[in-house]
Amino acid sequence: MRRLPLLEVDHVSKRFGGIVALEAVSLNVEAGEIVGLIGPNGAGKTTAFNVITRLYTPDEGDVRFDGDSLLGTPPSAIVRRGIARTFQNVELFRGLSVIDNVRVGAHARQGEESVDDVLFYVNLHSVRHRGASELPYGTQKRVELARALASGPRLLLLDEPAGGLSHDEVERLGTFIRRLRGDFELTILLVEHHMGLVMSVADRVHVLDFGRTIAEGTPAEVQADKAVIEAYLGAPA
């Protein structure tokens, strides 16, 4: 018998006025997998994240987590279902200290024991009382990750974790994400522009272009796919 995927995006469409952001996109993530979601700018990757976290309601289709639909769940209850996320352009609580940002992440939980552990894990414990907005961009991204981890998620959605990082930082990030999966028993869905990172980290890759799925498979399969090469490099004349 086939195991049920942890996350099922089932023929989801989302339109904004005349613009089709997602068109019948289906995407499954098995428990314990790292899945990369890639595509050119405007392909609908962040829209997909916003649909999964219920910031957007899809026009058609369903999103199921652990077998149950998420569509009846309000955005603020998503984290209780076990889904946490980071944002493309770092959405920190700028007026709060690092530790308070992470405590907000634990808001939906009963205790705050996870906060200190998480701060140590992402190596932020020494700056925990600093204002979040005082820190350099790369560190702010770690605060955001710590906030997501503090909620004790089963599924972690990372929106461009490599964005704005230096070459060295990106290399370390790859190892870090794989280690994260093991240490926190996570399933990870990763939106990323940095092709090298996705190809080295992801078990499977899902490619969107203009809101449609154009390919999916292992990194090697996707890299050899004609449609993918066209989408990234433009169709041959």
Added chain:
Amino acid sequence: MRLRLSVELLGFVALTAIVAELPRFVGDYRARELAIVGMYFIALLGLSILTGYSGQISLGHGAFMAIGGYTTAILTVNGFYGHPVRDLWTIPIAGVVAGIAGLLVGVPALRLSGLYLALITFGIAVSFPQLPKKFDHFLGGTTGKILNLAKPPYGLDTTTNDWIYYLTWGIALVLLLCAWLLVRGKTGRALKAIRDSEVAAASSGISLARYKTLAFGISAFYAGIAGSLYAIANAYVNPDVFPIILSVYLVVGLAVGGLDSLPGLIAGAALIYFLQNHADTVAKWLNHLPALSLDPKQPGISSVVFGAVLIVVMLLVPTGVGGLLRRVLHPLTTRLYTRS
């Protein structure tokens, strides 16, 4: 962090001592003036929770003060089923009635933000004074309602003004403590999170609807208490007691005190009282400056002075008195902190 806690507690104890001793050093009428400053302070505490912490602006808090004031007037004059209620007991009721009104305003406010919310709340401030004129049997029309003069409780040997002072500041200190406990706990953190990023707050499990309406309710509760005390001190209410400009003054006091600094709000409250009532004194001081001659008797001079002082204060300390305090205390606390 423990150091910061002790600094804050020490500050509170010092404030309590000052409040308790101050009437000995000032005249009876000054005590009354200070009591009114205390009422503004209470209203500003509420506004700070709403605007400074949850990030929702209100240009209509004068209306919530009016609701509190009218609740007290109705209960003491008309009474509850014909039984007049003693003014002291109407204070918490006034807070609750205003708080419920705040919750009701908070619901539509969920869909609005920034400028639109400012306009809606301003609309409330504008329209509210018309209600007593419409329901003049019940609310007394433009003449308003006359309350019994406030008297110290039987057996307490003190003047009325001193009594109003201690009553107001006693309540103010309790409400300051409550506000402080609220903002430093989980609720305050959730409010600040919403202020800084609504999407991230929602994704962290914070219900925007619940916390934003809660902030409106609490904030209006504070304003209602302030309005009730104001009615008791004045011994009358009418639409002019809570004019539209009162709501604007409160926002001014909040900006001067510092959006999210609770003790700084005392300075904001003092400034709005002082500039409303003693702008001519400021004009006299300013006349000592070279090349300035202001006629303190000239009509409109108080508004000019108010505006000018406000511009100067905001230029010098854009983060308000609270920001100034923090800047002075910050190096001290961080140094001690890193050493420990």
